[in-house]
Every structure is written in C-alpha cells, then in structure tokens.
Amino acid sequence: MFNLLVDAALWISGIFALIGAVGLLRFPDFYTRTHAATVVSMGGMTLALLALIVKTFWNIYSVKILLIIIINLLTSPTSAHIMARSAYDVGVKPKVIKDELKNRR
Numbered sequence: 001m002f003n004l005l006v007d008a009a010l011w012i013s014g015i016f017a018l019i020g021a022v023g024l025l026r027f028p029d030f031y032t033r034t035h036a037a038t039v040v041s042m043g044g045m046t047l048a049l050l051a052l053i054v055k056t057f058w059n060i061y062s063v064k065i066l067l068i069i070i071i072n073l074l075t076s077p078t079s080a081h082i083m084a085r086s087a088y089d090v091g092v093k094p095k096v097i098k099d100e101l102k103n104r105r
Contacts, residue, residue: 009051016044029095031084038080
C-alpha cells in the first residue's frame with residue numbers, strides 16, 4: 001500500500017517537473033517562466049519529499065524532510081514574487097494585454 005502511494009507521489013512529482021520544463025521553454029516572458037519554475041519547486045519537490053517521508057516511515061529524517069518542505073513552501077513563492085517585482089522595477093516589460101501595475105507609480 002505504501003509503495004503504491006510513494007509511486008503515485010513520485011509520478012505526479014515527475015509530471016510537475018515536466019510541466020515546469022515545458023513552461024520554461026514555451027512561455028514568452030520572464031514572468032510566466034518564473035511561474036513555471038515556481039510550480040516545479042512547489043509541486044514537484046514537495047511531492048517528492050512527501051514520498052520520501054512515507055518511504056522512511058516517520059523517523060528522525062522525516063522530521064528534517066518535513067522542515068525542508070515547510071521552508072520551501074515559505075520561501076519559494078516569496079522569492080518568485082521578489083524576482084518578478086524586481087524585474088518589473090528595472091524595466092522588464094511583461095507581455096500582457098493590460099498592465100495593471102503601470103498606473104501605480
């Protein structure tokens with residue numbers, strides 16, 4: 001039963017990584033590519049580490065892995081937001097139809 005759960009989590013993690021890689025290649029600008037990289041970090045890495053927790057049956061390593069997951073869930077979206085905001089501030093133009101941040105200055 002646990003092996004099936006681990007296999008499913010690893011397959012889904014691989015799918016997240018594949019989607020992120022395709023997004024990095026196909027998306028048109030920096031902002032959408034940052035989103036694709038964040039999807040890989042949030043979804044793929046979290047599921048892979050959760051599979052590792054299930055595989056190790058809650059020992060001391062599982063607690064450390066859980067701490068890594070929590071840190072990743074806190075820092076990954078924050079760093080993506082900071083990178084996108086900094087890129088916008090230095091003049092990297094998004095390829096969107098309506099720029100909602102343009103009139104905020």
